[in-house]
Amino acid sequence: MTSHSAANQSILDALKRLIEVVAKLRSPDGGCPWDLVQTPETLIPYVIEEAYEVVDAIQSGDKNAIAEELGDLLLQVVLQTQIASEANDFTLEQVATGITEKLIRRHPHVFGDVEVNSATEVNQNWEQIKAQEKGETPEQAKLLSRKLRRYARSLPPLMAGMKISKKAAGAGFEWENVEGVWDKFEEELGEFKEALATENKAHQQEELGDLLFTIINIARWYDLNPFDGLQGTNNRFIARLAMMEKFADKPLNEYDINELESLWQQAKQKLH
Template sequence: MTDGKVNTLAALQELIEVVAKLRSPDGGCPWDLAQTPETLIPYVIEEAYEVVDAIKSKETEAIKEELGDLLLQVVLQTQIASESGQFALAEVAQGISQKLIRRHPHVFGDVSVASVDEVRQNWEQIKAAEKGESSPNNQKLSAKLSRYGRTLPPLMAAMKISQKAAAVGFEWENIDGVWDKFHEELGEFQQALAEETPERQQAELGDLLFAILQLARWYNLDPSAALQGTNQRFVQRLEKMEAVSDRPLSDYSLDELETLWQQAKAQIAKEL
């Protein structure tokens, strides 16, 4: 056990030193030196999604590699912060350890819990107290929903926001009302495309997407999984098209591409 801990600490220290060298003005990497916390945001998001994809694949090597890429983002962010005296990796690790201890009084203290729900309730109450907020049960709905909008991916945030709003009664009486809202938003989007500014068009597109998500919620469908499936099917069909093509797809006419598309679609349907 001791050797394992030493190896882990040594490996982490090596990573810290490698990243510090990459950021060193004396012989470091120009790309790494040019990065800021803000420019690295897309990579943090991308690496997190790639970890999720690897976990779903259940491939051990892929999971290990992608977790490493995500860990790099943590170390790189803390390296940049340490260069301006903000904080270091040790403070980040210590901070999360202390938070886990505080929020698990049933493990590290003398609190008793009878269910997972009680654990979750305690966590939220302790979290609110730490942030100087009122109990989650007493927080204004808008404050909760604002946090979802800031911190979650848009599709997930929209579903969370609509679910929480519906839970307090801000909801249609039946599915017909949801469909009416969808058609209303579709009409407003079409009108904006014909007559309004790009800003209004963007806003109406957002309203239309939000209405579609309400339909998904009422029919108990997962919009993120649905869109992910569509993305995968689109790529699969392109792969089939390229497999039977004797030249780049860009050299085909639109009618030829449509024919190849329909053939690929039919072939995939037979394979299911």
């Protein structure tokens, strides 16, 4: 057996063991009570959480953390397919076969005789093949609303907002200058404040969404990434809280607001 074949066999053995462990966890005979009560729906938060943790690990550059978090995400794939196979819906084999065939189908320049000269042509072919797979006509595939609806359905709202904003701008839905975007921000902020003065929660949510979407557009105009910006703020906030806890001699909830502000400023100064 060649070293390449041995490595492939080692990978298959590791995957087989993972599948067997997950199957045991789901076994009515001696399985784990927590795993046994899970459904595809109850596991949705974990799928999202693990995907984000993979992103965080990649951004940290910690190779060990990346490997660990990819493992946690892989567990969610295996667990979902295990539950599906118990219901005779589909199997992990079908999932793997499906994505393999899709990759081959969407890369005719690699697995067929199609020639491409740039990444742009690859993307154009990809979109055309994807449209054919979904039974869309060329005219339907070109509809902007279809593309944007896919983003809204498949991406986290902040990422979807940026994608939708960029695609809409590319189609001509754009301000003439950045001052127009700031005017829109002031308009939406005013409407949000007006909505808050009412008791209509649905209307308040709508206006909050409009305000956030305008902020995303501002970020796009200044070539900023709102996802990275918010993630950085979250991390800084947590870091400052952790520093406050180091300075504190009792739980934070036992301090009044003025004492907390003093600790906050100390933490902020220490971290800068």
